[in-house]
Amino acid sequence: MGIGAEVLATGLPILASGGSGDGSPAGILLAGPIAAIAVYGLLFRYYRNTDKSHSFETETRIQAAPITGGDQKVNEIRGTQQSQIEGNNVGSHRQRVRRAP
Amino acid sequence: MTSIPPSQPQDQPEVVNTQNADLGDGVNRCPRCGSTDIQLRASTGMLICLFCRHEWSEQRAEGQLFDDGDLTQLQGTTLGSGAADIAADANAVVTLKCQGCGAEVVVNTAAAMSSRCHWCRHVLTINNQIANGAVPDAVLPFSLSHQDAVARITEFASKRRTFANRQFLKEFTPENVVGVYMPYMIVDGNVSGDVFGHGEIETRRYTRGSDENRKTYYDADVYQIHRHVDFTVDDLTIESSAERAMMDASVNTNNIINTILPFDTKNAVRWNANYLNGFSSEKRDQDVEHLRPALEHQLLSIARSQAAPSVSRYDRGVRWEAEKVDVHGTRWVSMYLPVWLYSYFQEEKNMVHYIAVNGRTGETMGSIPVAQGRLLAVSAAVGVAVEAAAIVILVVS
Numbered sequence: 001m002g003i004g005a006e007v008l009a010t011g012l013p014i015l016a017s018g019g020s021g022d023g024s025p026a027g028i029l030l031a032g033p034i035a036a037i038a039v040y041g042l043l044f045r046y047y048r049n050t051d052k053s054h055s056f057e058t059e060t061r062i063q064a065a066p067i068t069g070g071d072q073k074v075n076e077i078r079g080t081q082q083s084q085i086e087g088n089n090v091g092s093h094r095q096r097v098r099r100a101p
Numbered sequence: 102m103t104s105i106p107p108s109q110p111q112d113q114p115e116v117v118n119t120q121n122a123d124l125g126d127g128v129n130r131c132p133r134c135g136s137t138d139i140q141l142r143a144s145t146g147m148l149i150c151l152f153c154r155h156e157w158s159e160q161r162a163e164g165q166l167f168d169d170g171d172l173t174q175l176q177g178t179t180l181g182s183g184a185a186d187i188a189a190d191a192n193a194v195v196t197l198k199c200q201g202c203g204a205e206v207v208v209n210t211a212a213a214m215s216s217r218c219h220w221c222r223h224v225l226t227i228n229n230q231i232a233n234g235a236v237p238d239a240v241l242p243f244s245l246s247h248q249d250a251v252a253r254i255t256e257f258a259s260k261r262r263t264f265a266n267r268q269f270l271k272e273f274t275p276e277n278v279v280g281v282y283m284p285y286m287i288v289d290g291n292v293s294g295d296v297f298g299h300g301e302i303e304t305r306r307y308t309r310g311s312d313e314n315r316k317t318y319y320d321a322d323v324y325q326i327h328r329h330v331d332f333t334v335d336d337l338t339i340e341s342s343a344e345r346a347m348m349d350a351s352v353n354t355n356n357i358i359n360t361i362l363p364f365d366t367k368n369a370v371r372w373n374a375n376y377l378n379g380f381s382s383e384k385r386d387q388d389v390e391h392l393r394p395a396l397e398h399q400l401l402s403i404a405r406s407q408a409a410p411s412v413s414r415y416d417r418g419v420r421w422e423a424e425k426v427d428v429h430g431t432r433w434v435s436m437y438l439p440v441w442l443y444s445y446f447q448e449e450k451n452m453v454h455y456i457a458v459n460g461r462t463g464e465t466m467g468s469i470p471v472a473q474g475r476l477l478a479v480s481a482a483v484g485v486a487v488e489a490a491a492i493v494i495l496v497v498s
Contacts, residue, residue, distance in 0.1 A: 028495055032488025040480035046471045047261050050350035054362035056399050056408035061335035063172070067411045068329045073338070075323035077301070081316060083394060085301040088418030093405040096398065100423040 114178035124228035163420035172333035175430030181238030189235035210235035239424035245278035250441035282437035294404025300415030
């Protein structure tokens with residue numbers, strides 16, 4: 001991810017939750033603090049690399065059989081304001097969830 | 102759905118003898134001239150006699166120590182004798198009797214695998230697999246020279262000067278980089294993974310309200326999802342030192358060393374302590390059973406990663422709620438891997454910062470201590486500038 005993209009990724013969700021998303025023009029006043037936090041976080045990570053680790057999911061030789069499984073429609077949601085499923089962890093491979101028996 | 106019965110083998114593991122029978126403890130001589138001054142020549146990956154310049158190498162471990170076969174047939178637990186459990190009463194310090202003069206020579210296996218007899222100057226090495234876990238099944242020799250490592254560390258640090266801690270810059274001496282053989286377990290596995298959860302597909306998006314009260318609403322279909330994947334992993338690399346495995350970026354920088362993985366472990370050779378002469382080493386202190394949780398964490402992560410492409414149609418995302426891994430078979434090999442390590446102790450934070458270079462691939466990663474004052478000043482300046490622009494926009498609109 002490029003530096004600019006990282007800043008956007010860090011700042012935009014905060015900006016959205018900070019008020020601009022609800023249509024309040026005062027929300028834009030949060031842009032300064034958000035930019036300061038984003039610049040600090042970005043530079044700190046560039047120097048300290050605290051978020052780095054071995055990408056064993058992609059850098060290990062893995063031979064996988066075709067994926068199997070099932071999908072069953074169980075519900076319909078109408079009129080939610082959430083833009084994604086609650087607790088979306090599809091990309092957080094290392095975030096452990098309950099161990100199935 | 103294919104279902105393989107889980108077989109979490111708790112029975113006795115099969116142990117493959119990986120002891121290098123050609124070598125023993127103490128004096129191990131050059132096969133041509135009999136000298137004990139032997140070192141690795143990194144540019145060729147060969148051992149070289151410093152007296153007669155004869156070069157040779159140990160056999161490759163892969164295919165020699167283990168059957169390099171179909172991993173889908175792997176069942177139960179197999180491990181190299183160098184990966185066997187460490188005896189509770191084992192001591193890191195080993196005393197050898199010099200075959201040259203009879204003197205007693207001490208080797209601290211926590212940091213080295215050889216020592217020079219201070220009486221007759223013979224180099225004594227430890228090659229017999231001992232109960233303290235210091236002698237692994239195989240070693241991957243350095244192929245990147247000290248000079249190359251210095252250049253890579255210098256380049257890495259020079260890109261990060263502006264906000265670096267002033268004391269760090271003042272004391273920066275990349276020539277002090279040390280070659281260290283780090284202990285790892287190299288694990289092959291035959292595994293099944295299952296993940297269970299819910300996913301949502303957006304069916305409609307619309308807005309209600311007007312002007313400042315306009316809000317976006319979504320309709321979605323909710324699905325219950327299950328994914329199953331059978332897979333094998335080849336040479337998964339796990340830290341076998343408890344200290345190195347503890348990766349908490351708030352108190353240490355061990356993640357830096359982890360980041361320079363992987364290594365070309367297929368090129369590892371049978372153990373010969375002479376590969377370590379002139380380098381430092383760290384001893385393994387974890388047994389296979391200690392490392393199973395770390396292995397299962399990595400296998401679960403891989404299963405989740407493998408399942409991800411199959412749920413891409415869930416455009417509102419997936420919430421995985423349960424997961425499991427059935428390990429049908431594993432094979433464990435203990436190995437020393439080569440790392441060039443530059444370390445800097447930041448006194449005010451009581452933290453050691455590493456810049457690490459993979460001794461084979463040259464991959465470099467590091468932690469440079471920051472100058473907090475500078476970083477805060479620049480961040481605040483950017484914040485003020487953005488805020489001023491925001492105020493102008495507000496006033497104009």
